[in-house]
Amino acid sequence: MPATPAIYQPELARVAVTGTVFKAPLGTAMPLPGAAIGASWSSLGTFTDDGVEHEFSEDTADVTSWQNGVIRTIVTGRSLTLKLKALESSPTVLETFYGSALVGATDKLSASLKIKATVSRPREAFLFEWVDGPNTWRLLVAVGQVSELESPAFKNSEAVTWGMTVKALGANGDLAEWQITDHDVLKAKGIEPTP
Numbered sequence: 617m618p619a620t621p622a623i624y625q626p627e628l629a630r631v632a633v634t635g636t637v638f639k640a641p642l643g644t645a646m647p648l649p650g651a652a653i654g655a656s657w658s659s660l661g662t663f664t665d666d667g668v669e670h671e672f673s674e675d676t677a678d679v680t681s682w683q684n685g686v687i688r689t690i691v692t693g694r695s696l697t698l699k700l701k702a703l704e705s706s707p708t709v710l711e712t713f714y715g716s717a718l719v720g721a722t723d724k725l726s727a728s729l730k731i732k733a734t735v736s737r738p739r740e741a742f743l744f745e746w747v748d749g750p751n752t753w754r755l756l757v758a759v760g761q762v763s764e765l766e767s768p769a770f771k772n773s774e775a776v777t778w779g780m781t782v783k784a785l786g787a788n789g790d791l792a793e794w795q796i797t798d799h800d801v802l803k804a805k806g807i808e809p810t811p
Contacts, residue, residue, distance in 0.1 A: 635746030
């Protein structure tokens with residue numbers, strides 16, 4: 617008698633315990649499964665306890681008939697973004713937020729970052745990594761761009777945060793790619809993970 621498919625799989629419940637977002641020049645490859653993030657990737661560091669919000673939506677159009685109303689729904693477009701609030705005022709965060717380079721002064725006592733009246737934001741690769749115990753999930757946005765900002769507040773009662781949204785622009789028909797090295801997910805798909 618064939619085995620009854622699992623109705624409940626509580627071992628697949630996940631909590632994003634920690635993680636971060638990295639950025640790199642266009643064309644930077646996804647790290648190999650289980651490998652450390654390479655030096656090509658710059659970390660956006662520590663985030664608020666809101667974590668990273670992965671927004672995903674579809675635009676649709678209904679096909680209607682005279683006799684039966686809606687007979688089909690067509691997906692006309694998809695949108696994927698990563699929304700975060702960085703707590704670190706690092707060069708990587710500041711340059712990503714403002715779209716300008718932080719430049720050291722010749723006296724080596726200060727640096728400046730010019731906030732331009734207009735900006736042509738660079739297209740970059742972004743990598744979102746989160747972990748739950750031994751399980752690692754990585755989402756590669758091969759071509760992304762900062763598309764929205766959240767105004768920072770400067771006051772003595774809370775940390776300065778640099779809120780930004782990274783929009784996936786798409787590459788070769790893909791908005792992003794998950795790399796999942798989660799043994800329970802692999803087993804649920806019938807893939808026997810190798811140690």
